Amino acid sequence: MLRGAINRNKNEIQSHLDMVSLRDIPPGTCARLLEVGGEADFRRRLMELGFLPGTLVRLVRRVNVGDLVELEVRGCHVSLRRAEAEQLFVERQGA
Amino acid sequence: MLEAKSAPPGAPPLIAIAGNPNTGKTTLFNRLTGLDRKVGNYPGVTVDRAIGKTTLPGRGAVRVMDVPGTYSLSARSEEEQIAIQAIAGLPPNEPPDVVVMVVDATQLTRNLYLVLQVIETDVPVVVALNMVDMLEATGQAIDREALERAVRVPVVCVSGKKGTGIDELRAAIDRVLSEPALGRPGPRWIPETDMLAEDIDVVREAAPAEWRTGSERRRDALAVWALLSLTETDELRGIPGSVRAAVAARRAKAATAGRWIDAEVIEGRYGWIDRHAGDFLQVKELDTPGFTQKLDSVVLNPALGFVIFLTVMGVVFQSLFSWADPAISAVELAFAWLARISTEVLPAGIARDFVVEGLIAGVGSVLVFLPQILLLFLFIGLMEDTGYMARVAFLMDRIMRMLGLNGRAFVPMMSGFACAVPAILATRTMERRRDRFLTMMVIPLMTCSARLPIYSLLIAALIPPLDLFGFMPVQGLLMAAMYLFSTIVALLAAAVLSRTLFRAPHVPLILELPPYRFPHLPSVLRMMWLKSRVFLTEAGGVILVCTIALWLLLSFPKTPDLDVDYAGLRAEAQAAGLAESPLQARLSAIDSEESGARLRASYGGRLGRVIEPVIAPLGFDWKIGVGLIGAFAAREVFVSTMGIVYGVGDEVDEESVTLRERIKNESYADGRRVYTPLVGLSLMVFFALACQCMSTLAAVKRETNSWRWPSFLFVYMTVLAWGASFAVYQGGRLLGFE
Structure with a gap:
């Protein structure tokens, strides 16, 4: 039920605000976080680290060998696996 | 409760x-x-x-x-x-x-x-x-x-x-x-909506007595904690069913209303922080990347980063494998000296044997681990303190993930090539219990340095020094193959265990890369000391008791019925009018034979005969069985135990020519050789896979705080070893090898 609500919500936001997945932004870009997706537990952990809608996120680097991305939020560097980072959506630049 | x-x-x-x-x-x-x-x-x-x-x-x-x-x-x-x-x-x-x-x-x-x-x-x-x-x-x-x-x-x-x-x-x-x-200024953030306040009220009313002590605020805080922590899959202890039910009901209710309680609370707190941050915090954008950023662009670089990684790991491994050696030898020499002095000072008898072979040997076999534990925790402390350990986890994540392991398992696993005991203590750097326990279950499969003397002895004694294709020495290749074999088995075991016994829900990685910082040496030294102390007091006791038990097993009964009258032989030799040095040689040969006979007649020797039917299908006779029992003290003890069993004295090592010859010539009553190259291979495979090490089990007991896991480790490794040796020996015979 919750998931359904979130998904509906997501589609709505996506159509209005033009979100883009972290997968699709180049390293070094700074963008405003719009939505944290994924399992509830993962989302809660990230949010407790300060990954909240409206917070600025910088994609520091992608490391292909490890399949990881490094993000900077609130001056802290956190790395996530790419599959999970794809569920984070940011505001499209210039939108 | x-x-x-x-x-x-x-x-x-x-x-x-x-x-x-x-x-x-x-x-x-x-x-x-x-x-x-x-x-x-x-x-x-x-x-x-x-x-x-x-x-x-x-x-x-x-x-x-x-x-x-x-x-x-x-x-x-x-x-x-x-x-x-x-x-x-x-x-x-x-x-x-x-x-x-x-x-x-x-x-x-x-x-x-x-x-x-x-x-x-x-x-x-x-x-x-x-x-x-x-x-x-x-x-x-x-x-x-x-x-x-x-x-x-x-x-x-x-x-x-x-x-x-x-x-x-x-x-x-x-x-x-x-x-x-x-x-105690009271909560900075307070629930912003009535619905959230109601959630908190309901959970608070369901709370157990111990949550109700103290102030109203405390009860509210515990209710919020429960709302954010309790799920269907959490592994929390001692949470009353009433609280669980209340939380589940409120979460479900929130979901139907399109609310997510976690987000409301977390955003509420961060909202407070962000609203006030302007009052006490000024941030200006820096034009140049900081020190950590510059360093990370090298350390996390796919090519250069791995070179640095391999160098650092090489130093850690080298230090455990060889630099610890002088200190280990010093401990061994000190205890050998202590044993010699005690033997001279104390009157002969069971009390002296207990002190020398039980107590002194036991304390020595605990202290001998100190150099490697200190060194490993020096490096772990430095890597944690500087922030490099997080980068190790980062670089190793993909490889270790395939095995169902955590990136942080790399350093303990690698340390297992030197010695399983410090490696098992090092698993504490992982947060999840499942990751720690799984890593502990595969570390003892790594080829530790105590297996080397056994491999050296068997290879030198049984494998002909031939060259493959004229330039590749078979003996050296076999040694390398044993390393490769144990590594592959350990990785397979990790992959299998992580998908069966340690099957756990997938946990997304959220890894902080802290800024690089200069290590604080006193803190690192203190941790080294604390880890060693904990090992000595907690695992040390178990190791000491096991050493004494093995001593009892291998040296009692004290006056067995021996077939040969050794006292008579000695008298005979002395009466033969030999010169001083041949006489001494003859006497020490008689001594060695007698201690061999005594060992063979001991409880351990009898136990060797009892287990012979079990190990015979692997190509081992009962004397090898006695060696296996003795090797439980530490694998390398197999070499000296075999020296005693074969009556060539306990002063042998893997380089000893007498022991090699004795092994080559050892035969069954019907004239067949006991040791063939195939038996040697089977024995090496057995040592590669069996958990022949009481100290490892003691360390696992200490780190898991139960006997369950060391028992499991012992059983699964022994079964694995038996199966693999059986396959090698019987398979080899089917293929026509001896």
Whole structure:
């Protein structure tokens, strides 16, 4: 039920605000976080680290060998696996 | 349920030190407490709990307790649950009188999140603002007084590394101890909606008695904690069904209304922080990337980063494998000397044998692990302190993930090639219990250095020194193959165990890459000392008892019926009128034969015969069985035990020509050779896979806090070893080898 609500919500936001997945932004870009997706537990952990809608996120680097991305939020560097980072959506630049 | 542990009457006040990981919490703890401390586990879990003492001017001694570093009080596992239990003083923990929140000033807003949570629990709080000296380099500035006005608890600037601000911190703790209200300003964030307030009310009413002690605010905080922590899949302990039911009901209700309680609470707290941050924190954008950024562009570089990684790991491995050697030899020599002196001083008899072969040998076999434990924890301490360990986890994540392991399992696994005991102690660097236990179950499969003497002996004795294709020595290839074999088996075992016994829900990786920092050497040295002490006191006892048990097994009964009259032989030799040196040689040969005969007649020798039917299908006779039993003390002991069994004396090593010859020529009653190259191979495979090491089992017992896991380890490795040796030996015979 919750998931359904979130998904509906997501589609709505996506159509209005033009979100883009972290997968699709180049390293070094700074963008405003719009939505944290994924399992509830993962989302809660990230949010407790300060990954909240409206917070600025910088994609520091992608490391292909490890399949990881490094993000900077609130001056802290956190790395996530790419599959999970794809569920984070940011505001499209210039939108 | 455990009894609530209240403070012992007249006990000095208890100060808890808490904070995010990598905030310099431990260094500050060390600054406050000095050397005197107790280290144990938190109740029911294998997470270190250190308690020390410090003196507050005008008050006297207070106790200081280290709480594990965490980003939030919310919990999903027993390990994470420690933070809330220690801070809120939930049974069986004793409630702290003051909580010192160590905050990394360079990452203030994220650190404040935990501070707000702790303030909500209504325990008196003092904030220690650490690493203020690093602010400028990160383009930030903090107004301490404004921060104090915002959070309304005392804020003290400190530097754990330089030792500044410690007196001020002591004074602030003292003030709050005298007047707790100074550190209990009430929650900074309060629920913004009636619906959330109702959720909290309902859960609070379902709470157990121990959550209802203390103030209204504390009960609310515990209710919020439950709302964010309890799920269908959490692994938390001691949560009453009433609370679970209330939380589940409220979560379901929220979901139908399109609400997510977690987000409301977390956004609420961060909302408070972000609204107030402007008052006490100034941030200016830096034009150039910081030191950490520049270093990381090299360290995390796919090519260069791996070169650095391999170099660092090479140094760690080399140090365990060879640099520890002189110290290990020194320990061994010291105990050999002690044994010799005791043998000379004490009157002959069972008491002397017990002291020399039981006690001295036992203590020696515990202390012999110290050099490697100290070295490994030196490197782990340095890697953790500098921030490199997080990069190791980062670089190794993909490979280790395929095996179902954590990136942090790499260093312990690699250390297993030197010795399993320090490697098992090193698994504590992993947070999840499942990751720790799984790693411990595969480390003993790595080819440790104690297997080398056995391989050397068997290869030299049984494998012809031929060259393959004229240039590749077969003996050397076989040695390399044994390493490869054990590594592959260990990785396979990890892959299988992680998908069966240790099957766990997939946990997304969230890995913080902390800024690089200069290590604080006193803290590293202290950790080395504490880890060693814990090993000596906890695992040491088990090892000592096992050594004594083995001594009993291999040297009793003291007066067995021997077929040969050795005293008669000696008299005969002395009467033969030999010159001095041939006589001595003859006598020592008789001694060796007698000790061999005694060992063969001992309980251990009889046990060897008892297990012979079990090991015969692997190509082993009962004398090898005695060697296997003796090798339980430590694998390399197999070599000297075989020396005794074959009556060539115990002063042999893997280079010994007499022992090699003896092994080559050993035959069954019907004239068949006992050892063929195939038997040698089968025996090596057995040693590669069997858990022939009581110290490893003692270390696993200590780290898992139960006999269940060492028993499982022993059984699964022995079964694996038996099966593989059976396949090698019987398969080899089917293929026509001897």
